[in-house]
Amino acid sequence: xxxxxxxxxxxxxxxxxxxxFNCTYSNSASQSFFWYRQDCRKEPKLLMSVYSSGNEDGRFxxxxxxxxxxxxxxxxxxxxxxxxxxxxxxxxxNTGKLIFGQGTTLQVKP
Amino acid sequence: xAGVSQxxxxxxxxxxxYVELRCDPISGHTALYWYRQSxxxxxxxxxxxxxxxxxxxxxxxxxxxxxxxxxxxxxxxKIQRTERGDSAVYLCASSxxxxxxxxxxxxxxxxxxxRLTVL
Numbered sequence: 709x710x711x712x713x714x715x716x717x718x719x720x721x722x723x724x725x726x727x728x729f730n731c732t733y734s735n736s737a738s739q740s741f742f743w744y745r746q747d748c749r750k751e752p753k754l755l756m757s758v759y760s761s762g763n764e765d766g767r768f769x770x771x772x773x774x775x776x777x778x779x780x781x782x783x784x785x786x787x788x789x790x791x792x793x794x795x796x797x798x799x800x801x802n803t804g805k806l807i808f809g810q811g812t813t814l815q816v817k818p
Numbered sequence: 819x820a821g822v823s824q825x826x827x828x829x830x831x832x833x834x835x836y837v838e839l840r841c842d843p844i845s846g847h848t849a850l851y852w853y854r855q856s857x858x859x860x861x862x863x864x865x866x867x868x869x870x871x872x873x874x875x876x877x878x879x880x881x882x883x884x885x886x887x888x889x890x891x892x893x894x895x896k897i898q899r900t901e902r903g904d905s906a907v908y909l910c911a912s913s914x915x916x917x918x919x920x921x922x923x924x925x926x927x928x929x930x931x932x933r934l935t936v937l
Contacts, residue, residue, distance in 0.1 A: 753928070754907075804913060806853075808853075
């Protein structure tokens with residue numbers, strides 16, 4: 709089993725839709741998690757951090773369920789500019805190295 | 819300010835050749851990471867430097883891969899006897915200092931990557 713697993717999608721949604729991605733992790737000792745956004749042929753950029761039960765930033769909400777070992781990302785009122793790959797990430801150990809999921813591709817259509 | 823830069827942006831080489839990939843981290847960042855991203859996959863950790871020393875090289879796939887950071891700033895990833903399976907985007911990231919607590923995190927800033935193609 710991979711340390712971080714995601715459904716690769718793609719998720720094709722119309723503008724204005726609400727879409728949710730889930731991610732599961734295997735290391736129950738992990739304390740913090742992150743969602744990174746990666747545009748086509750670009751580098752990953754930090755979108756949100758999740759340290760406790762959840763975090764909200766505008767249209768984006770990240771939630772953590774430790775009992776079931778999954779993290780979710782909810783995007784409300786989708787915009788065309790939200791089209792990207794969303795990477796679920798968990799730090800490993802105390803060196804800060806990051807373990808990435810495969811990524812979930814979102815395509816928002818007009 | 820300037821972000822992480824990587825050179826070259828693209829590198830095409832032939833099987834069996836030697837390549838060097840360069841990373842210039844954000845000024846003052848002590849932690850530097852190398853990752854490799856294959857098509858359709860998330861980045862995979864290769865090696866982590868704290869200052870000049872490689873603190874964790876557990877992600878290097880084999881002894882053909884080597885990285886240095888002699889002055890604690892610029893880093894070079896070196897690949898000997900390249901194979902077609904080495905083709906990927908090689909990403910470098912830097913942060914102000916490594917996470918020392920499971921509840922803390924210093925954001926890693928990624929460079930644009932070097933796209934390596936081995937023919």
